[in-house]
Amino acid sequence: MRRRTLLKGLGVIGLASLSPCAFSQASEDKKPLPVVRLKLGDYQTFRSTCAMECLHCNLTAYVHQGELKKIEASKDFNVKCCLRGMSRTKWVSHPLRVKTPMLRIGEKGEGKFKPITWDEALDLIEKNIRDTIASHGNKGMLISAASGNMDSIKNDMGKAFFDYLGGSTKQAGSLCCAAVTAAMIPMLGLRYADTRDTIADSRYILCWGNNPAVTMQAYFKEYLKAQASGARLVVIDPRYSETAAKADEWIPIVPGTDTALALGMIKIIMDEALYDADYLRQHTGAPYLVDADKKQKRESAEDKESYLVYDTASQRLVRHDVPGIVPALTQAELPANADYTTVFELMRAEAQPWDVAKVEAETDVPAATVLRLAREYANNKPSMIVQNMSGAQRTEFGTYVAASQFYLALLTGNVGKAGGGVCDAGGVRQMAKINAPVPPAPNAEKIPSIPVAKLGDWIVNERPHPINFWWIMTLSAVTQLPNTNMVKKALKKVPFVVVADNLMTSTAMYADLVLPVTTIFEDVSLMAGVRSHYIQLMEKAVEPVGEAKPDYWIFARLAERFGFGEVFNQPIEHYIENCLKGTGVTIEQLKKGPVKPVEAPWIPFKDGVFRTPTKKAHFFIEEWQKKNFSPIVTYMQVKESPKGSPELAQKYPLMAVQRKLARSIHSSHGMNEWILEIQRNQPNVLIHPDDAAKRNIQNGEWAVAFNDRGEHRAIAIVTRQIKRGVVCLDNGWWEQQGGSSSHVTNDYSEILSTGHCCNSTLVDVRAEA
Numbered sequence: 001m002r003r004r005t006l007l008k009g010l011g012v013i014g015l016a017s018l019s020p021c022a023f024s025q026a027s028e029d030k031k032p033l034p035v036v037r038l039k040l041g042d043y044q045t046f047r048s049t050c051a052m053e054c055l056h057c058n059l060t061a062y063v064h065q066g067e068l069k070k071i072e073a074s075k076d077f078n079v080k081c082c083l084r085g086m087s088r089t090k091w092v093s094h095p096l097r098v099k100t101p102m103l104r105i106g107e108k109g110e111g112k113f114k115p116i117t118w119d120e121a122l123d124l125i126e127k128n129i130r131d132t133i134a135s136h137g138n139k140g141m142l143i144s145a146a147s148g149n150m151d152s153i154k155n156d157m158g159k160a161f162f163d164y165l166g167g168s169t170k171q172a173g174s175l176c177c178a179a180v181t182a183a184m185i186p187m188l189g190l191r192y193a194d195t196r197d198t199i200a201d202s203r204y205i206l207c208w209g210n211n212p213a214v215t216m217q218a219y220f221k222e223y224l225k226a227q228a229s230g231a232r233l234v235v236i237d238p239r240y241s242e243t244a245a246k247a248d249e250w251i252p253i254v255p256g257t258d259t260a261l262a263l264g265m266i267k268i269i270m271d272e273a274l275y276d277a278d279y280l281r282q283h284t285g286a287p288y289l290v291d292a293d294k295k296q297k298r299e300s301a302e303d304k305e306s307y308l309v310y311d312t313a314s315q316r317l318v319r320h321d322v323p324g325i326v327p328a329l330t331q332a333e334l335p336a337n338a339d340y341t342t343v344f345e346l347m348r349a350e351a352q353p354w355d356v357a358k359v360e361a362e363t364d365v366p367a368a369t370v371l372r373l374a375r376e377y378a379n380n381k382p383s384m385i386v387q388n389m390s391g392a393q394r395t396e397f398g399t400y401v402a403a404s405q406f407y408l409a410l411l412t413g414n415v416g417k418a419g420g421g422v423c424d425a426g427g428v429r430q431m432a433k434i435n436a437p438v439p440p441a442p443n444a445e446k447i448p449s450i451p452v453a454k455l456g457d458w459i460v461n462e463r464p465h466p467i468n469f470w471w472i473m474t475l476s477a478v479t480q481l482p483n484t485n486m487v488k489k490a491l492k493k494v495p496f497v498v499v500a501d502n503l504m505t506s507t508a509m510y511a512d513l514v515l516p517v518t519t520i521f522e523d524v525s526l527m528a529g530v531r532s533h534y535i536q537l538m539e540k541a542v543e544p545v546g547e548a549k550p551d552y553w554i555f556a557r558l559a560e561r562f563g564f565g566e567v568f569n570q571p572i573e574h575y576i577e578n579c580l581k582g583t584g585v586t587i588e589q590l591k592k593g594p595v596k597p598v599e600a601p602w603i604p605f606k607d608g609v610f611r612t613p614t615k616k617a618h619f620f621i622e623e624w625q626k627k628n629f630s631p632i633v634t635y636m637q638v639k640e641s642p643k644g645s646p647e648l649a650q651k652y653p654l655m656a657v658q659r660k661l662a663r664s665i666h667s668s669h670g671m672n673e674w675i676l677e678i679q680r681n682q683p684n685v686l687i688h689p690d691d692a693a694k695r696n697i698q699n700g701e702w703a704v705a706f707n708d709r710g711e712h713r714a715i716a717i718v719t720r721q722i723k724r725g726v727v728c729l730d731n732g733w734w735e736q737q738g739g740s741s742s743h744v745t746n747d748y749s750e751i752l753s754t755g756h757c758c759n760s761t762l763v764d765v766r767a768e769a
Contacts, residue, residue: 038064046541047074047593048520049527050085052665053147053176055218056427056532057081058594059088061521061541068092068521068542076593077534079218084665087674091519092545096504096671098516099546108492108510118547118557124513126561128496129165132469139447140468141168142494144455147176148474148501148668151538152526152579153437154551157568158473160438161555164564167445169467171452173754175480177389178452179398180424182753186621187406188415189611190604192530194426195384197601200225201419204380206373207235208405209258209392213242214662216388220246226419232380234373236261236392238657239686239728240721251373252723255655255759256638257363258392262404263635264359265374267351269411274378276413277329283608284410285618286344287327288320294631296620297340305613310334310342321614343620346632347407354635362635364723378412382419385409389425391657396638396760399624399752404633410617416605427530430604432583432597434528434535437575438567451749453756456486460493470494473517473551478506479667479732479740482758483747485710500551503671506735516548523550526576526590533602535583537576537590624752638760640746642725645762652707652762654691655726658741664732671734683714683738686728687765692718695765702768705729707761710743713768727765 043062050056058074059081071088073080101121106112132140143162145155162168174181181191199205199222213220223246227233235244236251236258244250253261269275280286287309289297299306299319307320309327315335318325328334329344356367365373377383385405387393393401405422406415414420428434448464455477459467470491481487491497491510499511508514521541528535552572559568576587585595610617625631642649663679664670685705687697697703699718704711705727712729722728729741745758 043069044541046521046539047536048538048541049532049536050081050088050665051149051151051520051525051527051538052668053150054084054531054665055079055216056150056527056529056534056536057085057218058534058536059085059520063541066542071521074593082217082662083678084663084669084672084675087669087672088520090673091502091669092521092542094503094671094673097545098502098504098508098514099548100516101547102514104512108512109488111504111509113514118549121513121515122557122561125498125558128469129562132496133166136466136468138165138167138445139169139465141165141471142170142450142459142467142469143168143471143473144171144475144477145473146174146475146480147666148476149551150527150529150531152434152528153572153575154525155474156436157438157552157555157575158471160436160441161559161568162471163441163444164559164567165562166443167441167447169447169465170449171455172449173452173749173756175452175756177393177425178753178755179393179750180387180389180402182399182755183403183406184424186623187403187618188605189613190430191424192426193424193430193604194388195421195423195604196222196426197533198418198603199223199384199423200229202226202382202384203231203419204377204383205231205233205386206377206383207233207237207243207247207386209237209390209401210386210388211237211241211243211660212386212388213246215660217662232376234376238655238723238726239659241659251365251369254362254364254723255657255726256395256641258395259397259400259404259633259635260354260359260362261365261370262401262408263351263354263633264356264370265377266347266404266407266411267354268356268371268374269378269408270348270351272375274375275411279413279608280329280344280411281327283416283610284616285320285614285620286342286347287329288343288620289317289340290343290346290620291340294346294625296343296622307614310338320616343632347619350630350632350634377408381412381414382417383409383412383414384420384423386423388423391659391759394658394756394759396640396748396750396757397636397752398750398755398757400633400636403621406617407619407633410619415617416603416608418601418603421604425531426604427532428528428535428597429530431533431602432528432535432585434583435579435581437578451754453482453747453749453754455481456483456488456490457747459490460486467494468496470497471500472497472507472511473500476505476507476667476734478510479670479734479742481747482742482745482756483709484740484743486747500554502548505667506740509735515554516546517554518544518548518550522548524572524576525550526579528579534594534596535580535585535590536594537587627751629752638757640748640757640760640762642762648762652764653725654763654765656705656741656744656761656763657726657728657759658731658745659728660731667732667734667740670732671736681737683712683730683733683741684717685712685714685730685765686717686719686722688722688724688726689718689720690724691727691765692716695767697765697767703765704768705741705744705763705765707744707763709745709747712741712743713738714741716765716767727763
């Protein structure tokens with residue numbers, strides 16, 4: 001790497017150390033003007049945060065004479081930003097920047113547009129909304145908003161605008177972690193609760209199907225601290241990841257079999273009495289009684305929280321929350337003739353078939369490793385499972401994968417203690433209630449939604465109804481939604497597609513109308529979400545490029561045309577104050593810097609107090625039972641796999657998993673000049689040498705992963721850092737760069753969660769001719 005390249009990537013060329021700073025400009029006749037030397041005091045500074053689905057590190061911008069000169073990590077923040085945050089100066093001035101409303105004049109996908117005025121654009125939007133409501137009803141409108149901007153204002157304002165119109169079709173689930181939501185909320189009562197404040201206190205860290213060295217890079221220092229204090233770091237993953245390279249052990253596993261491994265560990269923990277019986281009795285629903293029909297017994301059918309347990313002291317059935325009782329946990333503690341059992345025993349029955357030999361046969365994890373893993377996890381307390389929206393739960397039965405990890409943490413009494421628990425993606429919303437920026441619409445119609453993974457398929461096939469108008473913001477549907485070719489068909493089928501973005505993205509190429517929106521440091525907003533423990537004010541540092549406007553400005557102008565402008569056209573400070581109401585945090589406080597609304601360290605579910613109505617964690621989930629699934633975690637073979645679909649596997653024998661890269665957040669930063677120069681600008685496919693040899697694929701040469709859905713072209717990396725029979729594809733590449741791995745990914749929607757099943761995908765790979 002050239003020194004200039006490195007310095008450019010770190011954002012120091014042209015600004016050096018800031019004190020003093022020297023730069024020169026060219027005059028109109030291209031002769032250099034004298035060097036200008038600036039002191040730190042010559043700059044104005046402003047603060048904001050990366051707003052994508054990342055860690056929302058705080059950033060400081062240095063501005064001179066209205067120009068953004070440099071971005072760096074805010075010195076008083078708890079973590080330091082990465083190259084992506086510092087390279088946002090290149091995003092503001094990107095050659096693909098959309099600077100004015102653009103109307104399509106060619107075929108969709110062709111990229112031919114003409115500039116129009118904002119008034120013309122708003123007229124077109126108003127006309128198409130009114131025409132759609134008249135011809136299709138409100139259900140004919142679809143809004144897609146996701147994680148391209150996770151601040152507390154813009155997506156909420158967009159969804160609220162369509163609700164004030166009377167309602168619209170929305171997408172259900174998420175591409176990231178719907179399975180975690182479907183497990184965590186009924187089990188623990190809260191989603192987005194993380195353990196990052198006490199990672200360094202852990203004695204045993206199990207990174208299961210994720211890669212925190214990349215996806216939690218700002219906090220990875222805490223993992224290293226734990227290791228330095230003697231903690232063991234273990235990675236379960238089909239790929240030898242960046243985290244595995246730092247770990248004490250890498251355990252490769254067959255994709256989609258993680259629940260089988262968890263059940264094998266549960267069996268060992270139960271058989272060897274390594275569980276925390278007192279914790280289970282006091283803080284969980286493990287002692288709840290279940291009858292022969294697998295219905296939970298209650299004192300009153302009208303009182304859903306009146307679960308019954310068997311009190312071993314009084315030897316009678318009582319409510320679980322009666323003081324002073326000692327609930328039975330095991331079958332041996334129940335009356336001999338009882339026609340009921342405990343939830344704990346149902347869990348034991350589900351795990352019992354999974355001896356180490358069966359686990360090894362299903363997962364390819366050696367029997368001795370399974371045995372040691374279970375014992376180490378149970379005995380080295382506090383133990384932490386790092387889930388963090390793992391790839392393991394982006395499978396056909398991902399809800400059971402996520403739930404099985406909570407089972408392990410709860411059985412061993414590891415939740416609610418420093419250094420223990422399950423580390424999810426969590427932010428300030430677990431600590432404080434952040435309100436919506438506008439009040440709920442009074443009369444929004446309830447309209448069936450579309451599973452996010454099935455957007456392409458359902459729109460093309462008009463399920464559950466035709467879509468006539470599609471608004472896309474904070475999402476690049478073409479690169480991120482699975483089954484890209486079907487998504488393209490959907491974009492072509494919908495008569496009027498609006499894409500609001502600041503770059504001419506792969507999705508914008510398929511729009512009828514592209515609207516230029518602001519980047520961070522070009523508008524004022526609030527970050528109080530589910531990725532950072534801090535509430536942060538996002539300050540405006542420079543004027544927007546061209547005619548770019550904040551998303552909330554667009555909805556305010558449209559709301560005025562539809563008669564509810566007063567809800568949306570207030571100053572932005574009004575909406576920020578609405579969000580903060582009741583938190584005790586003010587805008588004035590935030591102007592001084594980010595605010596954490598609770599004292600550190602934050603321990604979710606501290607002392608075993610959960611957010612469910614009973615304040616206890618639940619193992620038996622009736623919501624799953626209502627969908628004809630087991631209410632207790634069970635193992636189910638994913639369909640798109642060699643064992644689940646042998647005939648399909650004859651055609652496409654390789655299991656494909658996705659990986660996140662340090663170069664981008666999904667597709668954000670995917671075309672950032674500094675990122676492409678410092679990191680790489682071509683996608684890779686990791687393939688085992690044995691699999692490569694069968695296909696005459698050479699390391700460093702172009703190859704094509706393919707199946708019935710499409711093709712994805714990438715450079716082959718032939719390596720033993722991927723399990724045999726598995727290939728790993730990069731996420732996030734733009735169509736302008738050759739296309740995303742989403743061209744081949746499974747678009748099945750998990751039934752329990754409407755989650756994304758991208759890691760239940762079969763492909764083959766061929767050498768490029």
